[in-house]
Amino acid sequence: MGSQEPAATLGRADAEGDAGGAKAAHFVFVPLREQGHLIPAVDTALLLATHGAVCTIVAPPSTAALVRRTVEAAERTGLAVRLAEFPLDYAESGLPEGADTGDSVPAIYMENYYRAMALLRAPVELYLRATAPYPTCVVSDFVHPWTKELAASLGVPRLTFFSMCAFGLLCQHNLERFNAYDGVEDPNEPVVVPGLEKTVVVTRAQAPGFFRGIPIPWWEEFADYVERARAEADGVILNTFLDLEPEYVAAYAAARNMKVWTVGPVATYHQSRTTLASTLASRGLRTSVVDPDECRLWLDGKAPRSVVYVSFGSISQAVPKQAVELGLGLEASGHPFIWVVRNADEYDEATRGFLRELEARVAGRGLVVRGWAPQLLILSHDAVGGFVTHCGWNSTLEAVAAGLPVVTWPHFSDQFLNEKMAVEVLGIGVSVGVTEPLMFQAVQKEIVVGRDVVEAAVRSVMGAGEDAEERRRRARALAAKAQRAAQIGGSSHVSLQDLVKRFTAGPGARGPAA
CATH class of the missing domain: 3.40.50.2000 (Glycogen Phosphorylase B;)
Structure with missing residues (x-):
């Protein structure tokens, strides 16, 4: 267990604060290692850092290795980002050692992998309490519901990160909320997604719900755990942009009764760098x-x-x-x-x-x-x-x-x-x-x-x-x-600024006592 970067080397956003004495926002990202989740989460952290936030990316060594080049390149430009590595407890979780080092975790070990990630809660909390600056917000992939307990113990808000569009999330939510599959036995029978102005037809095979439809009791329990954690989050960050799907962003925010920040396309971080060619080429696992x-x-x-x-x-x-x-x-x-x-x-x-x-x-x-x-x-x-x-x-x-x-x-x-x-x-x-x-x-x-x-x-x-x-x-x-969304004054740019402003700590704030 340990951090790849001592807190003292973080950079400009680790300063005592602005003229009013406010502490910089410190976002703790807990991503999933799969490329479709990991890359946009890291890009979001880098974008927040360009707006003056401190961002810590929590990950096992195998995951940290996949994004180290990207994070270190950002650090060299002066951004306050760091990797904090925590080894998985393979024995306790029943995960074969090294099962998380390939391009993706084999499907037969995913249950064990999620168990292993959940076991990181205690060491991550100890690290965050001992390392300055104190976090002001936890941003976790939706598949890590254990971060609900982490954020609660730290006394900070928790946001759910989705590398998905609002349209897809709303469809999944409405299918489950309105019990659209009740009485539908054939997984390939067409069903109209309820609650949408536009007629959208899906099947249970195409949209079963997160972790639903797996004939193993643990997965159904895990699906319920994920849903409870999503419902209790303090907000949602989406890798989309408002003008792409304004009606679905608004409808999802209303359905969830929570704030939704659209910050995409987050890949624009690399397209705005002076080292455009190298960052475009190296972005990936x-x-x-x-x-x-x-x-x-x-x-x-x-x-x-x-x-x-x-x-x-x-x-x-x-x-x-x-x-x-x-x-x-x-x-x-x-x-x-x-x-x-x-x-x-x-x-x-x-x-x-x-x-x-x-x-x-x-x-x-x-x-x-x-x-x-x-x-x-x-x-x-x-x-x-x-x-x-x-x-x-x-x-x-x-x-x-x-x-x-x-x-x-x-x-x-x-x-x-x-x-x-x-x-x-x-x-x-x-x-x-x-x-x-x-x-x-x-x-x-x-x-x-x-x-x-x-x-x-x-x-x-x-x-x-x-x-x-x-x-x-x-x-x-x-x-x-x-x-336009990514430019100054654009919707995603404004969302990033709002995130940093909302989760900047007040003068003298350090978080709850240990």
Whole structure:
């Protein structure tokens, strides 16, 4: 246990305070290690630090290692951010040692992992009480309900952090609040989401609720614990921006009866840095397997908006048969493409051979990246004109910020709601037609999107027809709104300022006595 940075080295925001004697706001972030949760949480901490806050990111060593480069780069610019590392108790939680060191914690160990994280409450509290400055707010990922007890013991407010959109959260909330699935036995039977002006149809398979539908008693109890902690939070921070979904932000705040701060797109932290190229390339959990400069040069040689980018994120992956169909569909589309195949080394020899043959056939037109790619750098390049995505919210929002239409290919969890956001609410997406989860199913089905469907979807998004141009127009308009939200006076900028102001301690304040 220990901090990576002694408190004395924090920087300008650790000063005694302003002329009025107020202490700087000190946000303690407790993120989840999965990329879709971790990266936006850290980016939010960095954004708050640019507004004068102190931010401590609490994490096990395996998680801290994934964001150390980003945090240390911010520290070198003078921002008051630090990593505080706490080892997990593998034995007590029943988590196999090292199970948290891969790209994601294996699903069979997630229960143990959440137990191990909850055991950090006591050492984290001891550290925060002993290390200046005293915290003024705990910001925790919603999957860490134990932070309710941590914040209460410290005597400070607690905010729930979501790397999700308000639309998806509101749909999930209303489905549970109004018991929309009562009497619905078939998990694939369509149900209208209650309480929305717009008609949105989902199935239980697509939107079961957080940690619901797992036939193990512990998970149902954990789901209830998560819900109680969410209901008792002092507010919510969302990685979205107000002009993207104003009606859903307002409706979710009203449904929860709590303040909602929209601070996104939080990736704009990197786009506003003077070291733009390096921060865009390094943002992520692993080192890119493709040289960022070579990637940029490859894109420089392509016509504006001609390249389609394909990535299924840090967890979702295509089975071998699907990888072949996807590759053939991209080839048949005729468009230049960058295809990120994260799990290429796990394929059998036949599939790996197919990838090699495909590369030879599309040499110069197609780039296959085996592993991690500098996604934000790629999406921000003028040559990219569309994004085939698994609909993780980070990727969806990054597409919005880049002004790109999307081909939607959800795999599990909130990705189906994010698809509806992109296709039905924002009007910037074309669906490949997947209606059931492709991962984490008790009975796994073989659901394969054929090459013809892939080709048609890519052509639809990248083509020159009236519908395609309308999607591009909408995407460009949303990108302009995203840019304004992050600028001085924009809604997200104002939210960040308000957070720092609200959680700045008064003169002489140190927090409750130990």
